[in-house]
Amino acid sequence: MSRYIARRVVASLAIIYIVISLSFFIVRLMPGNAVSALESQLSVQGMTTQQIDAQVNAIYAVTPKAPLWRQYFTYIGHVLEGKLGRSIINQSETVLHIIANALPWTIFIVGTSLIISFVIGIAIGSALAALQHTRAAKAVSFVVSVLSSIPNYLVAIVLLYLLADIHPIFPTGAAYSVNVTVGFNIAFIGSVIVHGVLPIAAYVITSFGVWALGMKGSAVSVLGSEYVRAAESRGLSRRRLTQTYVGRNSMLPQVTTLALSVGFMFGGSIFIETYFSYPGIGYQLDQAINSRDYSVMMGCFILITVAVVVSNFLVDLLYPLVDPRIASPGGARSVADRRAEGTKAMPVGGSTA
Amino acid sequence: MLGGGLLTSPAEAAPVSAFNAAPYLNMGECCGWGSTWSYNPFSSAWPGQLNDLVYLPLAVQVPPSMTGFVPQLASSWQAQGNNLVVHLRSGLKWQDGSAFTSKDVLDTALLQGTEGNFNWSDFTNVTAPTPDEVVFTARPGVPMATLEQGVLIHRIFPASVYGSFVTPNLDQEEVAYYNEAAKNQSAASNSAAGKALSAVFSKLSEYSPKKLVGNGPFQLVNMTTGEIKLTKWDGFFDASKVQQPGIIFRNGSSNNLIYPWLIGNTTDFSNAYLPPTIISSLKNKSNWHVAIANSFEFNLLFNNKRYPFNLTKVRQAIAYVFPRATMVTATYGTVGPGAAVEPHPDGLSPWMEGSYLTPAEIKQLNPYNLDPAKATALLKSAGFHLSGSNWIMPNGKPFTLSIYIQSSATDVVQSMEVAVNALDSFGIQTTLLAIPGSEIVPDLETGTADMSWVTTVNLDPLLEFADVLGREGPNGGYNFPVLGTYAGDKGLGFGPVANVPGLGKVNVPNTIDTQAATVAPGKRMDQLVWDWARLVNQQVPYIQWENKLHQYAFSTTRYTDWPPLGKNGQATALWNDLSYNGNPGLLLMMEHGYIRPRA
Known part of the structure; x- marks a missing residue:
């Protein structure tokens, strides 16, 4: 198991380095x-050329001009020290601060949406x-299929309108x-909830x-399996x-x-946060891409990469607990051997009771 | 400052007073602001919506005159020999109660100089001999009118907030740097003074003030990714004239977000482009009105170094196929008698033509009216021939044309689609690429496109030419740049040596840059404007096809007493000020007592 974990850690770090x-x-x-x-x-x-130059000069003065390879090694060095630099567009903010401010908003709307859609989706x-085999189920399946194929930005536009x-x-x-004071007070919390309704709904x-x-397909497949029929x-x-049999397995x-x-x-x-000017990571990334703010773009990419790699890693760690064959292929063979010898094999996540 | 982060401490967000009984003026702001911003006016992330409403300039320039100003922080100014002496309005205070003095102006000039602003190329020194007087010494050759223009329009920031960034020798370093830059820009950048300036700006740009201390008619209350809230400040010197209790700017990052606000009556004002369908819809509502004001110029720049666009006849032929009037109608509908159509592609806006050229001179200019027959004759005389319905170049290859425009400029996209159809029908296979703003200038400078779109907006006609034909110039041109990111690229690629009517064979970018920096309004300027207008009109290095119209939609549901409109909604002086200046124009409307909440 420890070798399995070590392999996964090394692979995860390698992936993060390559992606960065x-x-x-x-x-x-x-x-x-x-x-x-x-x-x-x-x-x-519609600004005058002089007004434009005043702001453009400010950004030009801070745009990196060193050769790309030197910028790369400097950047990697800084990342290893935990520094992601400053935004090119907004030098008065560090990328870490921008991400730290945006992340809670994203977790709030995407996390809430994920939980709600998961619970509703699993139930349906x-x-x-x-x-x-009922007509109602077929009708609902059709509606659900249609809704899941509509792009979320389209729903966002309709809801907004x-x-x-x-x-x-x-x-x-x-x-x-803008009429509330940021802080732990009812007006602010209420405002946050009201502003979150449409993005979450979309x-x-x-x-x-x-x-x-997904749940329907999985459940139908489990329903047709031998151990369910045997239990029936x-x-x-x-x-x-x-x-116990169908629910857990599907x-x-x-x-x-x-x-x-x-x-x-x-x-x-990106789409939902951008349409609602919602200050989460997706909106920051969209703005950074449009304005070619390399520092913020990189910060967002690192965040996303690390989050996905870490969640994959956690899934990898959880899997062997559920199915030991994954951590130990040799063990898997012995399970198969035992099955061949007539030993009872336990269905994944199921029960023989 | 960020897009309203949860980590923002309560102290960072300004306290919000109870919602005012009188309505805040609700502005649907085109093009909006981004996901992060800075309350540091030296930062490129400074929200331009706050300009002149929170921080006042020394004076507001009023078009079309190059020398007309309305005093703001400055009460008066006059030339004394080689000096411009600016007298400051007395008794003014900042929003934190500190006094406004000449040190604020001096520090602002010094700090803006570190980022290449405040027109230091126009003066050699700035001093503050008394608390209410600032003296700028003109650089040799720079006319006083140019110095006035360069200095007076600047907004001033409080020394109590930014003065600590002024290093002990900054004034001398600034003078040394700009003196060297006048001779050799790269040597100046690499000099000790250049590095010292860069170090000051680096620190300055990283500064993040927690609140704004302005001196304008409004105070910032709060800002999010959706809105900016300003409330009236009674300490403003003209506060009694300001009728609005406050302003809410709404972030219209896309015009499509703003249109429903107009139709749904949830905003009082918008500066977004209004296509003919939206105009029609608003015309059916009695509470909505639209002011139409001329604005900046739309130009399509040829890649003059690329075959066949290096041939004058080819460029002229394309000018004859451009359906300028139809393009304008497609963009603005029937807004009035051809208000936006450029009468002559000569590099000048219609009002500049009227102001700087005589009727006899204007008569000599070629209007390039739509004339496919003339275009055909020009192409044939250049060795082109038709194969079927397509033009073939003398080298046997099909004649194709790529036009790059900015995708977010929806009015330009609409207009250019008409041009592409016309060029295609004429037999030039044309590709229109609507690309992000981040790619427009790089593609132009590196010569990726055959034609690229840029805007120009100036009161000075020579700057208007320098904006395109110059190298970097006082305002930045596109022709054979020698500094910065595109040094060594050809950009517009016109010349650099060309025969300019009246001037003979000259280095085009060098000459126009120098003239734009040193020639004051007067006979000499008029003569030079005529010379350059003839060059652009005859050799067509670029086509100025349309004078953008600003369409200001305003509602009389909650607010009344908007500045008056002329015939067919044509703008009057104050609307023109708004169109040319942006917020300074809005400031002037307010100082005149306009835009009053309904009782």
Whole structure:
């Protein structure tokens, strides 16, 4: 087991290093630069050339000019020291501070959305599997399929138009109102919740269906397996059958996917956060890409990479606990051998009781 | 400052007073602001929406005159020999209660000089002999009018906040650096003074003030990724004229976000581009009005070094195929009698033509009216021929054209689609690439595109030419740059030596840059404007096809007494000030007592 963990740790670190290195060069190979991005943005705003130059000069003075290879080694050195540098666009902020400020917002809306869509999706998926041959289940399956195939930004636009613009029930953007004081007070918390409703709704509406369809497929497959039929023939109660045999086994792949989704959650949702001007990681990344703010881009990429690699790593660690054959392929062979010899094999996540 | 981070301490966010009974003016702000910002005005992340409403300039320039100003922090100024003496308004205070003095102006000039601003190329020294007087010494050859323009429009920042960044020898280093830069820019950058300036700016740009201490009509209350809230400051010297209890700017990062605010009546004002469909929709609502003001110029720059665009006849032929009037209609609808159409592609806006050229001179300019027959004759005389419906170049290859424009400029995209159709129909296979703003200038400078889009906006007609034909110039051109990121690239690639009518064979970028920096309004300027206008009109290194119209939609539901409009919604003086200046124009409207909440 310890060798297994060591292998995974080394692989994870190697992946992080490779991704950081590739990202470093790829973002700098992108056409364009931060100076041009700012100049163009200000010119569209209608500023005079002199006004534009005043702001562009400020950014030009801080744009890195050293050769790329030197920038790379300096950057890697700084990353190893835990320094991600300063934003090119906003020199008064460190990248770490930007990420530390954005991350809670992303965790709030994407995390909440993930939990809600997971719970709703699993419940609906289970019901669809249990009632798979009914008309209602077919109709719901159709609706769920349609919703899961609609891009989330489209739902975001519709929600914004209907519930923020035409019927101004919810705010059009941001994480809280300019009329509240940031802090642990009811006005602020209420404002945060109200501002989170539409982004969360847009995410949930378009993602619960994926969970539901995944759960349905998994449950239907488990329902058809031999050990379920064997348990049925032994006269086990329906509740025990659905909860212990079908539920747990069909949930396993969903939980694995959920664990991986938690990793991806740290990247935020670029489209939803951008449409709602929601100051999470996705919005920061979108703005950094548009303005060619290499430092912030790299910071976001590192965060996302580390989060995904760590969540993968945790899943890798959890798997052997569930199925020891993964950590020890030799052990797996002996299980197979024992099965061949007539020893009872236990279904993954199931029970022989 | 970040996009409203949860880690922001309560102390960082300004306390918010109870919601005011009178409505805050709600502004749907085109193009908005990003996910992070800084309350440091020396930072490129400074939110431009706060300009002139929180920090005042010394004076506001009023178009179209190059010499007309409305005093703000400065009460008056006059030339004394080679000096520009600026007298400051007395008794002014900052929002933290400290007095406004000449040290604020001096420190601002010194600190802005570290980032290449405050027009240090126009003066050799700045001093503050008394608390209410600042003296700028003009650089030899720089006219006083140019110095006034360069100095007076600057906003001033409090020495109590930024003065600590001024190092003991900064004034001498600044003088040494800019004296050297006037002769050799790269030597100046590598000099001890250049490095000292760079070190000061580096520290300055990293500074993050927790709150804004301004002196304008408004005080910042709070800012998020969605809104900026400003409240009226009674300490402003003209506070009695300001009618609004406050302003809410809404972040319209895309025009498509703003249109529903207008239709849904959830904003009072917008500066976003309004396509004909939205204009029609607003016309059906009695509470909405639209002011239309001329604004900056849209230019398409040829890659003059690339075959076949190095041929004057080819560039002229394309000018004859450009359906300028139809393009304007597609963008703005029927906004009035051709308000945005450039009468002559000569590098000058319509009002500049009227101001600096005589009627007899204007008559001599070629209007390049849509004329495919003339274009055909020009191409044939250059050795091109038609194969089927497509033009073939003398080297046997199909004649193709790529046009790069900025994707976020939706009005330009709309307009250029019309041009592409016209060029395609004429037989030039044209590709339109709407690319991110971050790529426009690099593609232009490195010569990736055949034609690239840039805007120009100036009151000085020579600067208007220098903005394109110059190297970097006072305001930055695109022709054979020698400094910065694109040093050594060709950019526009026109010349560099060319026969300019009236001037003879001259180095185009060097000459226009020098003239733009040293020629004051007067007969000499008029003559030079005529020379350069003829060059652009005859040799067509770029096509100025449209004068952008700013369309300001304003609602009378909650606010009344907006500045008056002319016939067909055409702008009057104050709307033109807004169109040219942005926030300083808004400041002038407020100082005139306009935009009043309904009782």
